[in-house]
Amino acid sequence: MSGAASVGTRREGAVLIVTINRPARRNAVDREAAQALYDAFKAFDADDTLSVAILSGAEGNFCAGADLQAVAAGKGNPVRPEGDMGPMGPTRLELSKPVIAAIEGYAVAGGMELALWCDLRVVSDTARFGIFCRRFGVPLIDGGTVRLPRLIGASRATDLILTGREVGPDEALAIGLANYAAPAGKALDRALQLANDIAAFPQNCMRADRLSAMRQWSLDMETALKAEIEGGLEVLKSGETLQGATAFTKGKGRHGAF
Numbered sequence: 570m571s572g573a574a575s576v577g578t579r580r581e582g583a584v585l586i587v588t589i590n591r592p593a594r595r596n597a598v599d600r601e602a603a604q605a606l607y608d609a610f611k612a613f614d615a616d617d618t619l620s621v622a623i624l625s626g627a628e629g630n631f632c633a634g635a636d637l638q639a640v641a642a643g644k645g646n647p648v649r650p651e652g653d654m655g656p657m658g659p660t661r662l663e664l665s666k667p668v669i670a671a672i673e674g675y676a677v678a679g680g681m682e683l684a685l686w687c688d689l690r691v692v693s694d695t696a697r698f699g700i701f702c703r704r705f706g707v708p709l710i711d712g713g714t715v716r717l718p719r720l721i722g723a724s725r726a727t728d729l730i731l732t733g734r735e736v737g738p739d740e741a742l743a744i745g746l747a748n749y750a751a752p753a754g755k756a757l758d759r760a761l762q763l764a765n766d767i768a769a770f771p772q773n774c775m776r777a778d779r780l781s782a783m784r785q786w787s788l789d790m791e792t793a794l795k796a797e798i799e800g801g802l803e804v805l806k807s808g809e810t811l812q813g814a815t816a817f818t819k820g821k822g823r824h825g826a827f
């Protein structure tokens with residue numbers, strides 16, 4: 570592991586693993602950790618040798634949200650409406666590449682918002698989500714009220730936001746809050762497998778489709794369809810499509826061209 574003590578980074582081929590490392594506080598994120606998370610994902614996006622990132626937490630928990638001990642001491646995470654840094658760090662960054670959350674244990678409050686910011690969520694048997702900050706008067710300011718209804722629908726999101734109740738892995742999978750299941754202790758392994766599969770695809774095409782899918786949330790239909798074809802044209806121009814189609818005609822497998 571390299572990087573600041575509260576956040577570690579490790580490479581595995583084209584995959585970057587980012588780990589929140591404050592286990593004594595259930596990986597709650599203070600100012601330093603928020604900055605380190607933001608810096609790690611900015612660097613990931615700028616590094617052409619990396620294709621997919623994984624966000625995880627040390628020692629059996631994903632993240633217990635913002636560091637409430639720091640908040641109580643008047644040293645809470647900066648809250649700035651402008652710019653692309655959220656109080657938890659990267660939650661307002663629009664990356665050009667996907668991030669997968671590998672979730673063991675608690676992913677609550679701001680920790681749940683970090684998970685919602687990720688493209689996909691792998692949950693182990695121990696995973697627990699919840700808007701636990703409901704109890705402490707801390708608002709959702711890392712995208713939770715925006716992303717949760719879009720991911721699981723308004724009715725379910727309203728329930729979770731109003732009640733702050735705990736959600737286990739079975740329910741998370743059933744309502745689309747999580748995408749993949751893993752046995753306890755194996756979320757990172759499953760996320761790594763998934764990341765390697767995604768990293769093996771033609772990258773221009775995958776990134777263009779991902780970005781178009783993400784952006785349609787905020788666009789009207791006509792603008793979204795125009796943006797989709799503009800992004801697709803760039804992929805066609807890159808030569809990736811011709812390379813893939815040629816590989817197909819030569820009987821190569823789905824990853825054969827790359």
Ligand SMILES: C/C=C/C(=O)SCCNC(=O)CCNC(=O)[C@H](O)C(C)(C)COP(=O)(O)OP(=O)(O)OC[C@H]1O[C@@H](n2cnc3c(N)ncnc32)[C@H](O)[C@@H]1OP(=O)(O)O
Pocket residue numbers: 593594595597633634635636637638639656657675677678679680701702703705707708709710711
């Ligand atoms: C925009 C973002 C907003 C926010 O995120 S606001 C923060 C909201 N966070 C929460 O509401 C979660 C608060 N934490 C909890 O509810 C519980 O913890 C857990 C359910 C996550 C875990 O429970 P258990 O496994 O029983 O552990 P434990 O004994 O409560 O905690 C172990 C140590 O971790 C510290 N800790 C846990 N969460 C936080 C936190 N969010 N900020 C600072 N410290 C935290 C505790 O205080 C304690 O520490 P010690 O061992 O010194 O007593």
